[in-house]
Amino acid sequence: MSNIDPILLLSAIIIVSTPILLAAIGELVVERAGVLNLGVEGMMITGAVCGFVVATLSGSPWLGFAGAALGGALLSMIFGILTQLFLSNQVATGLALTLFGLGLSALLGQGYIGVKGPAVPDLYLPLLRDIPVLGPILFRHDIIVYLALAIVLGVWIFLNRTRAGRVLRAVGENHDAAHALGYKVVRVRLMAIAFGGACAGLGGAYLSLVRVPQWTEGMTAGAGWIALAIVVFASWRPGRLVLGAWLFGGATALQLALQASGGVQIPIEYLQMAPYLATILVLVILRAGRAPGSLGRPFHASS
Amino acid sequence: MTFKTVLLGATAAMGLATGAMAQDDKTKVGFIYVGPIGDLGWSYQHDQGRLAVEEEFGDRVETVYVESVPEGPDAERVLTQMALQGADMIFTTSFGFMEATMNAAQKFPDVKFEHATGYQRADNVSTYSARFYEGRAVQGLIAGEMTESNIIGYIGSYPIPEVIRGINAAYLQAKKVNPEVEFRVVWAYTWFDPAKEAEAAKALIDAGADVILQHTDSTAPQAAAQEAGDVITFGQASDMFDYAPKPRVSSIIDNWNQYYIDRVGAVMDGSWESQDVWGGIDSGMVEIGEITEAVPAEVKEAALELKDKIAAGELHPFTGPINKQDGSAWLAEGETADDETLAGMNFYVEGIKGEIPQ
Known part of the structure; x- marks a missing residue:
């Protein structure tokens, strides 16, 4: 332990x-709608x-x-049009979208395997970056x-402090009532879906441009599913979402650092489990909040 | 992943079906890969072998492949599909395909299977592997000479004999040239996951490692080392020359081309028999990628000399005296390891810290 900085x-x-975090905050808005x-x-x-x-x-x-935000939003519109206008099953369409995205990305990326992309510079924050301890953690x-x-x-301000945000929540809680009040349920949902797509796209680009940084097929390796879980974990609240993402990221980073420190006495299998275990545990402790009332239900103005 | 595989499997099956209709005297050869062929590492090299087979035999063969097949029951389904569609021979190119290969081989006794890095054989199942540990020894020498922090990071995939052998071989040589050296192993539990590999590399660099060896297949650790600055790496499975001259200072290249050509040829002329092949530097299966100018001339020379000695059979990377991690004797002075022990190696040699996950 002492070897870890x-x-x-x-x-x-x-x-x-x-x-x-990026992918999850997008999905949170989608699910709140x-x-x-x-x-x-x-x-x-x-x-x-x-x-x-x-x-x-x-x-x-x-x-x-x-481009990533645009690409994600465009792809999400396929889902939006199918589920909102043609009333296809959301679960099946969403799964299909994942399969389609994996295939499409492999196709688009064919000429880019092994290519090095442009570097993303760190934001230079004078003074702040030189604060001891906090500087390297937060400002570099x-x-x-x-x-x-x-x-x-x-998103927090939008959902809790703006009229538009309340409309979106109304649409998510009870779409029939929202419709009766004259809100455009389908339009609101399409916008939310596009926002979710753009955020997921940004999250993916963070992997390919900053963290890895290069393009390889299948590089997200399940991060999207973790994001989905964290939305539930956060009981559809933005604040808890940050907590969940940091907790998961924290357990992941910690288990690698523990292995790399060379002084681990904990069996590695437990370390491997830690991110998932920690997330589930906190989920149980916090108790999952109530899901938006109309979550996953199809809406048609005639019904 | 599962669904993608099913789709890919279905696509491959369709490809096979069309082939079957077109002509029947062609030898059909299937390949399943654990990662995408675009990984520029392990699966990429196997696919190069497939392309070499196509080039060698032209119209007389037809090859099909399915990439990113998860190790487990899915693999057996893909194999069954391939066999049902008329494959004469199938290469299964990852350790974790062993059970699937054995099961499929039992169901299809007329199909010849070639399983990479495994140890179970049958009348229609051969195994083949390369003595990567010979290359690891060369890497270990360079790593031991080059490290300044005396901490060498090692990204392990799964704790299986092949990987453990590599760690031991690298450590022994590193220790020989630099007694202060310490190995830090991070188990990533994946063959291919660029994000995870990048994180593992970063964790090792954060912990002070200035040399990173990897037994995972993507170039992500190379990119992480490049970003960190003064860290060197080695290409794994493939040359990864895009990251030369630094961080990538050398590499182990798996060259399956000749082996694949030979075995497909054997199926064609009917001389195929179940066998176990373990090729090293001498056979050309293991190549050492160019050592770049980032390595001092005398270190490069020593590395090449070690390589030549291993290739000539004058030096075995596991030559005693070597103790096991717990201090018990393994090899006496001058004794070399036998292949059986190496094939099942499940212990660290003395000096490596940490435990192998069981």
Whole structure:
């Protein structure tokens, strides 16, 4: 244990949790609007490849992130149109979206395997970065880390402090009532789905442009499913979402650091389990909140 | 993943079906890979072997492959599918496909199976592997000479004999040139997961390692080392030359081409028999990728000399005296390890800290 530098560890936790956090906050908004989109993994990986391709072609990582958000949002619109306009089953369509995204990304990324993308510079925060302890932990990251946290804060304000946010929640809680009040249920949901897609895309691009950073097929390796779990874990609340993502990222980073420190006495199998175990445990302790009332139910104005 | 595999399996099956209709005198050869062929590592090299077979035999063969097949029951389904669609021979290219291969081989006695890195054989199942540990010894020498922190990071995939052998071989040589050296092993429990591999590499670098050896298949640890700066790495399975001259200072390249050509040829002329092949540097199965200028000339020379000695059979990487981790004697002075012990190696040699997960 003594070999682990806590500053480096905490800094690693923030980086490890960022892609999951981005994907999860998007899905949270989607689910608060009453839609269950299981295609997060597919949208993430599509974002990862779109981001990488755009960044490589343009030489700008920022354009890459924009491309990733756009790619994720476009893909989510397939899901949106199928489930909202054609009333297809959300679970089946979401799963199909994941499969489609995995295949599509492999196809799009064919010429980019092994290619090196442009580097994403750390955001240079003078003074703040030099604060002892806190500086290296909090203020020496790339801008996307802060963007992710800003999005979470923005979502919290939107859901709790704005009229539009309350409309979205009304749509998610009881779409028939919201419809009777004159709100455009389908339109609100489509917008939420697009937002979810864009966030998942950003999360994927964070993997391909910052964390790995390169394109390889299947590189999200289940991060989308973790994001889905964390939304439930957070009882659909943005604040807890951050906690969940950090907890999961923390357990992941800690188990690697423990192994690397060379002084572990804990069997590695337990360390491997730790992220999942910790997440489940806290979930039980906090007790899952109530899901949005209309979550996953199809809506048609005539019913 | 499961669904993707099913789809891929179905696609492969369709491909086979069309082939079967087109012509029947072709030899059909199937390959299943544990990762995507675009991993630029393990699966990529096996696919290079497949392409070499196609080039060698042209119209006389037809190859099919399914990539990213999970190790487990899914693999057996993919194999069954391939066999049902008329494959004459199937290469299963990961240790974890062993049970699936044995089961499928029992169901299809006329299909020849070739299982990489396994140890179970049958009348229609051969095994083949390469003595990667010979290459690991060369890497260990370079690692021991180059490290300044005396901490060498090792990303392990699964705690199986092949991987443990590599760790031991690298450690013994590193220790020989640098008695202060310490190995830190992180088990990633994956063959291919770029995000996890990058994290493992970063954790090792954070812990002070300035040399990273990897037994996982993606180039993500190379990228992590490059970002960290003064860290060197070695290409795994494939050359990974994109990261040369630094961090990647050398590599182990698996070259299956000749073996695949020989075995497919044997099926064609009917001379195929079940066998166990374990090729080393001398056979060309294990190649050492170019040692770059980031390595001092005298270290490079010593590494090449070690490589030549191993290839010539003058030096075995496991030559006594060697004790096991618990201090008990394993090899006496001058004694070399026998293949059986190596094939089942489940212990660290003396000096390596940590436990092998059971």
